[in-house]
Amino acid sequence: MTSLVVCLDRNDDVGRKTGLSTPIVGWEAVRALVTDVGLADPEDSGVNSLLETLRVAQALRDDNEDVVVAVVSGERESMVSADRAVARQLDQLVAEYDLESAVVVLDSTDDEQLIPIVESRLRVDSVDRVVVRQARDIESTYYLLKQFLGDEELRQTILVPVGLTLLVFPILASLTTLAQGAAAITTVIGVFLLYKGFNVDEILTALAIKARESIYSGQVSVVTYVVAAGLTLIGVFVGGLGVSGLDDASGILLPIMQFVNDAVPWVAMAALVASAGRLLDETIRDEPLRRSYLNLPFVVVAVGLVVRGFSAYFLEQQGVIEPVDIPAVSIGATTIASFQLPASQRLAVYVLVAFALSIVGVRLTSRLATGTIDDSEFADRTDSD
Known part of the structure; x- marks a missing residue:
């Protein structure tokens, strides 16, 4: 059984910084790519993803497994073209190396959206997300906020009520007492939460x-x-x-x-x-x-x-x-x-x-x-x- 250890790059950071085209296949090719990406942008977390890809492949080889190491990137025109480019490259790897399973290495929430594309072609045994240790809390919070702000339903459910509360509360506080304004606001929020909680x-x-x-x-x-x-x-x-x-x-x-x-x-x-x-x-x-x-x-x-x-x-x-x-x-x-x-x-x-x-x-x-x-x-x- 041949396993594919693949590093996913949806935004084509590899091609943009090194000028290379993907897929890049092979231990020596990926190791050379680490140097190229590191020299182009030493602060890029993609360097850590490439090193993690090599580490996972080495661990599987130590267990006497047949491993193919590869880096797959998308295109910069649009998200659809990027996903289709990744799909074409995966089809090429599957046809050339007769792969049966995959271990996915990635470093962002954008790259995680490529996992279904991999699963539609290979059995995914593991997903390894790389987070830089020095900025783990900051980066995790950033990705969480980015995902939250990108979800339209979450924005309408949370940001809109909070914004209305901040706008209405000063008006109620000026027209009535502070306690009455707070009671009115909490009542409306409670009714809204029950409305959403029971899927009315x-x-x-x-x-x-x-x-x-x-x-x-x-x-x-x-x-x-x-x-x-x-x-x-x-x-x-x-x-x-x-x-x-x-x-x-x-x-x-x-x-x-x-x-x-x-x-x-x-x-x-x-x-x-x-x-x-x-x-x-x-x-x-x-x-x-x-x-x-x-x-x-x-x-x-x-x-x-x-x-x-x-x-x-x-x-x-x-x-x-x-x-x-x-x-x-x-x-x-x-x-x-x-x-x-x-x-x-x-x-x-x-x-x-x-x-x-x-x-x-x-x-x-x-x-x-x-x-x-x-x-x-x-x-x-x-x-x-």
Whole structure:
């Protein structure tokens, strides 16, 4: 196996300072190149890269490996022409020396952009980046700042908010107090960080694209989603009315339980309507139904029952709601007297009914398994399409 130890020079510093054309191949040729580059510019870090290339090649030869030492440079016209020049030279080396792997030596972030070109032609076993020891911290900081300033997304994400903060803060401080200005600035920055941290922009973009595709394709789920959103708003409104009607709203747990108890039925109804729209879309398109769509209505009702059961339990314990009164029932000659269902028994009934619905959903879905597909199968089909 023949390995290529190659020193990458994207900006053609070698050709500009020595007048030589690349590729330069061979131990003696590269060692002579070290002297030429060093005499032309003793402060150039390329001298260290060339010496590191020779050191790596010598270490591999000591391990009885066949090594080809080479220096590859780009062109100065443009980055595209530089990369294409490097690609041509690598193709020439591969065809001439029957290479199988490569060890890459470089000294800058610009040279690192050539690594994919090498990887497309040879297996890269190692990447050796040379940083001059006397200026390691300064050079690393310089390359980091250069890479940061070259990334448009990072500039817009960090520099723009910082610049706006520096501009707005003096105005707010002159119009209001210093503390109020600082509080307003930190609030805006906090909202922005949460917005970027949760990728709200990407989520909104994906939702807009999906909604537009759904509208253009005439899907029933568009209407059901709007209805579901309206039912959710009704649930929030009803929950808020329930909280405002509490006589003693001290603390936070009791208002939360009241809000959940009043809002859950509407939210569950919204989820049912949305899932019904998805089922109708799948049925209309005559495509195999996904099992998750069939299970979703049962899961929604079961979860809604459990959540409402627990919230009702806490509310009844605090005396906000009364126990359930079961009226007398006559079955033939047998009469069951009326009785009250306390909080613990009510919770047990809700949980048992939820479990029963879950089991019914699983059984029903398994019986309707013909013509349905699992989520994993759906993902595989989507990837293959």
